[in-house]
Amino acid sequence: NAGVTQTPKFQVLKTGQSMTLQCAQDMNHNSMYWYRQDPGMGLRLIYYSASEGTTDKGEVPNGYNVSRLNKREFSLRLESAAPSQTSVYFCASNEGQAGSYEQYFGPGTRLTVT
């Protein structure tokens, strides 16, 4: 099992450009999550998908959109990138309720917006 995979690993964007971060899991998990991690801070939840076909906002959703393409895949889109979105982005998945089951994390995408 590959677990949770993310592409790309690194990306540099200019302000105003758009991009999609891809995430896939092969553990048949129901729930998937997108977080961002900034220096000196913990992870902050951007969006989550409790099950296929549903998505909900997390703590910091502004400037992002998501798509739960199927049970395996959950993508994060930046429509018009801003320097404040420079961060490391992590995708995670688990069987169900966030607190009740461990989350499995991908390796992260390091995004720099200039």
Next chain:
Amino acid sequence: SQQGEEDPQALSIQEGENATMNCSYKTSINNLQWYRQNSGRGLVHLILIRSNEREKHSGRLRVTLDTSKKSSSLLITASRAADTASYFCATDENDYKLSFGAGTTVTVRA
């Protein structure tokens, strides 16, 4: 908003020593989890403790939970160089949201 806060922010110990870090949170929880993050990598789950549990062990890890004080501690015994990492506590804000603290960075010196 971040529910959990770890203390200390950073910790440096000699190999073989024990490392203790604490997590405080604000609102009532069902479960609390601890994760480890090696530099440049994703988080890895270490242990989950439920609100009706007071202590849990996993190998060299010992986690305690005091719901009356809204706090948890993670003890790593007989530390090794491979334990050098950042450690995060995470609490369940609701059924589908985990709230992470800012983490404790542990450095184990050879």
